[in-house]
Amino acid sequence: MPLLATRNLTKHFGGLSAVQGLDLDIDSGQMVGLIGPNGAGKTTVFNMISGFLSPTKGQILFKGKDITGLPPNRIAEKGLVRTFQLTTLFTDLTVLQNVLIGCHSQARIGLWQDLFHTASVLKRERKVESKAMAALEFTGLSEFKSELAGNLPHGRQRSLSLAIALAVEPQMLLLDEPVTGMNAHETELFMGRLERLKEKGVTILLIEHNMLAAMSYCDRMVVLNYGQKIAEGAPAEIRQNEEVIKAYLGSGEVH
Amino acid sequence: MELVPQIIVNGLVSGVVYVLIALGITLAFSILRVINFAHGEFYMLGAYIAYYFSVELGLNYWAAFPLAVLAGGLLGAAVDQVLLRRVGRELLKTLILTLGLMLILQSAATFFFGTQEKAIPSPISGVLRSTYLTIPKEKLVIVLICIALITGLLVLVRWTKMGRAMRAVTQDRDAALIQGVNVEGVFAVAFAISCGLAAAAGALMATVLPIGPFMGSVPLLKGLTIIILGGMGSIPGAVVGGLILGETESFITFYANPLASQLVFFVLIILILFVRPRGLFGVE
Amino acid sequence: MLSKRWKVILACFILALLLILVPLLLNDRYLHLLIVIACNIILALSIRLIFLAGELNVGHAAFMGIGAYTSALMATRLGLSFWLCLPTAAIVAALVATVIGFLALRAKIKGWYFAILTLAFAEAFRLIVTLWKGLTGGATGVLDVPAPYIHIPGLPVVDFGPKLNYYYLALALVSLTWVVMSRLEHSRFGLTLTAVRKSDVLSESVAINTIKYKVIAFAIGCAFAGIVGSFLAHYYYYVSPYEYTLHQTLYMLLYALFGGIGSLAGPVFGATILTLLPEFLRIAREYEPAVFGFILIITIWLLPDGLVGLRKYMNKVLVRV
Numbered sequence: 001m002p003l004l005a006t007r008n009l010t011k012h013f014g015g016l017s018a019v020q021g022l023d024l025d026i027d028s029g030q031m032v033g034l035i036g037p038n039g040a041g042k043t044t045v046f047n048m049i050s051g052f053l054s055p056t057k058g059q060i061l062f063k064g065k066d067i068t069g070l071p072p073n074r075i076a077e078k079g080l081v082r083t084f085q086l087t088t089l090f091t092d093l094t095v096l097q098n099v100l101i102g103c104h105s106q107a108r109i110g111l112w113q114d115l116f117h118t119a120s121v122l123k124r125e126r127k128v129e130s131k132a133m134a135a136l137e138f139t140g141l142s143e144f145k146s147e148l149a150g151n152l153p154h155g156r157q158r159s160l161s162l163a164i165a166l167a168v169e170p171q172m173l174l175l176d177e178p179v180t181g182m183n184a185h186e187t188e189l190f191m192g193r194l195e196r197l198k199e200k201g202v203t204i205l206l207i208e209h210n211m212l213a214a215m216s217y218c219d220r221m222v223v224l225n226y227g228q229k230i231a232e233g234a235p236a237e238i239r240q241n242e243e244v245i246k247a248y249l250g251s252g253e254v255h
Numbered sequence: 256m257e258l259v260p261q262i263i264v265n266g267l268v269s270g271v272v273y274v275l276i277a278l279g280i281t282l283a284f285s286i287l288r289v290i291n292f293a294h295g296e297f298y299m300l301g302a303y304i305a306y307y308f309s310v311e312l313g314l315n316y317w318a319a320f321p322l323a324v325l326a327g328g329l330l331g332a333a334v335d336q337v338l339l340r341r342v343g344r345e346l347l348k349t350l351i352l353t354l355g356l357m358l359i360l361q362s363a364a365t366f367f368f369g370t371q372e373k374a375i376p377s378p379i380s381g382v383l384r385s386t387y388l389t390i391p392k393e394k395l396v397i398v399l400i401c402i403a404l405i406t407g408l409l410v411l412v413r414w415t416k417m418g419r420a421m422r423a424v425t426q427d428r429d430a431a432l433i434q435g436v437n438v439e440g441v442f443a444v445a446f447a448i449s450c451g452l453a454a455a456a457g458a459l460m461a462t463v464l465p466i467g468p469f470m471g472s473v474p475l476l477k478g479l480t481i482i483i484l485g486g487m488g489s490i491p492g493a494v495v496g497g498l499i500l501g502e503t504e505s506f507i508t509f510y511a512n513p514l515a516s517q518l519v520f521f522v523l524i525i526l527i528l529f530v531r532p533r534g535l536f537g538v539e
Numbered sequence: 540m541l542s543k544r545w546k547v548i549l550a551c552f553i554l555a556l557l558l559i560l561v562p563l564l565l566n567d568r569y570l571h572l573l574i575v576i577a578c579n580i581i582l583a584l585s586i587r588l589i590f591l592a593g594e595l596n597v598g599h600a601a602f603m604g605i606g607a608y609t610s611a612l613m614a615t616r617l618g619l620s621f622w623l624c625l626p627t628a629a630i631v632a633a634l635v636a637t638v639i640g641f642l643a644l645r646a647k648i649k650g651w652y653f654a655i656l657t658l659a660f661a662e663a664f665r666l667i668v669t670l671w672k673g674l675t676g677g678a679t680g681v682l683d684v685p686a687p688y689i690h691i692p693g694l695p696v697v698d699f700g701p702k703l704n705y706y707y708l709a710l711a712l713v714s715l716t717w718v719v720m721s722r723l724e725h726s727r728f729g730l731t732l733t734a735v736r737k738s739d740v741l742s743e744s745v746a747i748n749t750i751k752y753k754v755i756a757f758a759i760g761c762a763f764a765g766i767v768g769s770f771l772a773h774y775y776y777y778v779s780p781y782e783y784t785l786h787q788t789l790y791m792l793l794y795a796l797f798g799g800i801g802s803l804a805g806p807v808f809g810a811t812i813l814t815l816l817p818e819f820l821r822i823a824r825e826y827e828p829a830v831f832g833f834i835l836i837i838t839i840w841l842l843p844d845g846l847v848g849l850r851k852y853m854n855k856v857l858v859r860v
Contacts, residue, residue, distance in 0.1 A: 050744065051743075052740070052743075071743070071748075071750075072740075072743035072744055073742075073743045073746050073747055073748045073749065074746075076743070076744055076745060076746035077746040081744065081745070081746075082744055083744075084740075084741075084744075088738060088740065088741045088744075089741070090733075090734060090737050090738060090741065091737075092737070093733070093734075093737070097730065100730065101730060101731060101734040101742070101745065101747070102745040104727070104730075104731050104734075104745065104746070104747055121727075125727070164741075164745060165744075165745070167745065168745050168746050338836065338840075341840060342839060342840075348839050351793075351796060351835055351839050352835070352836055352839055354789055354793075354832075354835060355831070355832040355833065355834070355835030355836040355839075356832065356836065357832070358828035358829060358831050358832030358835070359828075359829050359832035359833060359836075361828055361829075362826050362828045362829030362832065363829070366826070366829075476662070479655075483655060514666055514669060514670055515666075515670065517662070517666055518663060518666040518667065518670065521659040521660075521662045521663040521666070522659075522663060524655065524656075524659040525656060525659050525660065525663070528643075528646075528648050528652055528655065528656050528659070529642075529643075529646050529648065532648060532652050
């Protein structure tokens with residue numbers, strides 16, 4: 001059974017059809033790349049899967065259960081976490097605080113206990129803080145824990161987005177153009193981390209504009225154009241696929 | 256049943272005045288992205304200035320009216336350039352500033368004119384009668400002036416250079432700036448027009464309703480209701496919304512009582528927020 | 540020399556002593572002033588809590604009214620003791636807030652639209668109360684609301700004729716409010732609330748139920764407004780629809796913003812100074828609005844962050860010197 005599946009996923013905005021009849025199957029433990037020219041509908045697909053947008057038609061299944069139409073926080077709770085194309089952080093909080101907030105759902109502290117600051121609360125807080133530090137270490141940010149998130153350079157901010165997502169201990173990550181704006185070295189480090197996550201069993205679905213990165217690291221690719229799936233398969237096949245080449249050339253982008 | 260045409264006409268008369276008020280609010284919102292909490296006080300100011308010139312100084316009402324509108328406009332421009340500009344026209348800060356302005360204007364009116372209600376005698380006497388309708392000529396003139404002002408505004412926005420500049424600023428401030436539009440000038444003019452329209456409405460209603468320092472609060476709330484109904488920043492929304500409100504109010508006041516009609520507005524707002532928050536013509 | 544922690548404790552102790560002992564020397568006029576300040580502080584702090592959740596409650600005064608009417612009606616119609624009416628008033632206000640907040644936020648009504656909703660609700664409340672004469676006494680309101688009294692068998696009856704007793708009650712309520720607000724803010728709940736305010740999208744994506752947090756903050760904030768309403772109903776001995784208006788809410792927002800909403804101390808200072816100022820300037824009642832108006836404008840003009848921002852400003856100036 002695929003970890004994430006969509007059936008006939010469709011989104012219309014007024015007269016415009018952004019996504020049409022998308023069938024997707026992502027098996028557990030894979031890293032899949034969702035690619036396509038600008039405006040192909042990739043972020044819209046992410047928005048629907050993560051609950052920020054409700055589909056016009058179709059179904060989304062996670063771990064076999066229907067999650068279509070659930071609010072985003074419920075979907076994240078189930079282990080499906082996304083990041084955003086435009087860097088979204090709590091800019092005037094510290095790096096550590098950013099991740100701590102993500103650990104919230106794991107902390108499980110009731111309101112009354114929180115108010116009275118009991119010893120068990122303190123113990124749980126310490127546990128949560130060590131989890132947050134682990135996420136920061138993994139993404140190479142532990143030395144910046146007291147920096148304001150907004151002061152970090154762009155590449156580290158993207159890494160912070162990943163750390164925040166990891167705080168929720170996801171089974172599957174939806175990453176929207178995670179390495180955009182990073183230089184070659186940062187990209188390599190980042191993708192290396194994704195590989196390590198994959199080894200730990202986290203499934204990853206990646207929207208990526210950087211074809212080279214996507215091709216080198218992904219097990220499989222799904223190509224969208226004008227909201228429809230035009231190709232799917234291993235990177236080597238996709239590279240040769242005529243439809244795909246036409247789609248990218250047609251939109252003026254050459255890789 | 257025979258009274259229905261009269262109720263409709265009464266609703267039309269109050270409706271067009273509401274449109275004027277609402278247009279002022281929506282103009283300020285769409286171009287400057289601010290809400291002027293003292294909008295009702297510009298309405299009140301228009302009424303008092305018209306009163307002062309026509310009753311205390313003895314001028315002809317038809318001379319006092321444009322003076323009131325002008326005064327409102329000039330004060331509006333001053334408020335924008337001195338106060339709003341200073342806080343970058345941020346919505347929250349503007350709310351607080353205009354709140355302060357509202358309090359000051361109300362106190363000023365109390366200081367200069369006292370709390371006793373004033374009135375302007377009808378500049379036009381006489382009544383038009385038909386089988387079903389009785390319209391005081393004065394109310395007819397009010398309707399005509401309102402229509403003229405509304406049309407004037409529409410002409411300004413669609414066909415003049417300033418109107419084009421306003422539309423450019425509404426769409427994208429930075430782009431307008433780059434294209435050489437005098438954005439500050441547009442803000443000042445737009446806010447001046449917004450306040451001028453409020454003053455006009457007040458000056459017109461001053462001939463029909465009693466004038467008091469706090470007469471602006473209810474029009475402000477009505478104006479906001481209309482904007483929510485019609486859609487923030489939408490001119491057709493303000494027009495349609497104003498007329499709908501005028502008519503609804505007329506009917507409910509007739510069949511129930513004024514408090515009930517106010518209650519209906521607020522229930523209406525609540526419903527709109529749940530069903531179609533952007534209003535009839537709103538875009539966001 | 541004492542460590543910082545002990546300095547703070549000592550300061551608090553001295554403050555507590557002053558607050559408890561000094562009023563014994565004051566006459567009724569000053570006691571009344573202190574009571575009003577206490578109520579305004581609670582109102583400012585509670586509206587601030589809702590603000591911390593990212594929402595603006597333009598109908599805060601109406602929740603004060605809900606508390607007031609609940610308490611007044613329970614006391615006059617059902618003859619219940621004030622000590623039962625007060626918590627009930629808080630609970631009723633909280634329940635109404637929960638229902639409205641939940642329905643609205645679930646329908647994605649937030650930010651400015653939520654503010655407008657609270658305004659519409661508040662006005663509708665005022666009008667319904669005025670129209671529903673049978674239940675609420677209409678425009679006249681509810682009269683002869685009884686004063687509280689404490690009767691513990693074996694001890695003398697403490698009745699609330701003297702203002703001094705009302706003062707101590709008000710002091711207790713303010714202290715309770717401060718403690719609750721402080722605990723909420725400096726806890727995990729507070730951090731999460733801040734996250735929800737700063738970005739509900741990001742919060743949702745990390746499994747935070749933003750609606751739940753906003754509703755809780757809204758309910759607690761309104762509960763405290765209800766508490767003030769109930770207290771004042773039994774202090775002035777009457778309630779009427781003209782007491783709980785938009786004008787009042789604007790003043791509450793003023794108290795909070797003037798002092799600076801960045802910290803807990805801000806609303807306390809704001810409420811205190813703005814309540815005292817008109818008194819000490821000996822301004823006639825009619826011109827109080829103008830004074831407020833000028834204060835508002837000058838504050839925003841000079842200090843965008845409120846009074847607490849004054850400290851930041853002073854630091855900047857001092858550093859340069």
